Amino acid sequence: MKIAIIAAVALMAAGCSSAPKYNFTVDAATNKMPEAVRQKCEPIPKELEHGAAMGNQTVAFDNLIGLYGVCAERDAAKADWISSQGQ
Numbered sequence: 001m002k003i004a005i006i007a008a009v010a011l012m013a014a015g016c017s018s019a020p021k022y023n024f025t026v027d028a029a030t031n032k033m034p035e036a037v038r039q040k041c042e043p044i045p046k047e048l049e050h051g052a053a054m055g056n057q058t059v060a061f062d063n064l065i066g067l068y069g070v071c072a073e074r075d076a077a078k079a080d081w082i083s084s085q086g087q
Contacts, residue, residue: 042070
């Protein structure tokens with residue numbers, strides 16, 4: 001029985017010491033995250049807070065509509081980048 005245990009230990013030790021060494025390199029370029037992914041959408045303008053005058057609200061609402069388009073483009077860039085990463 002002792003001989004079987006010693007033989008098993010010797011085989012395990014010999015198997016571990018002769019394992020091949022692997023070196024991994026990545027040749028493919030990584031897909032960099034576009035700057036639009038880092039940017040956050042603007043919050044609702046302060047002109048739309050409670051108690052604002054009607055003139056301020058119409059100007060702020062017009063600006064808000066413009067910001068929606070910019071934010072939608074950023075979200076589209078985020079979605080494109082995420083899908084390019086395999087998600």
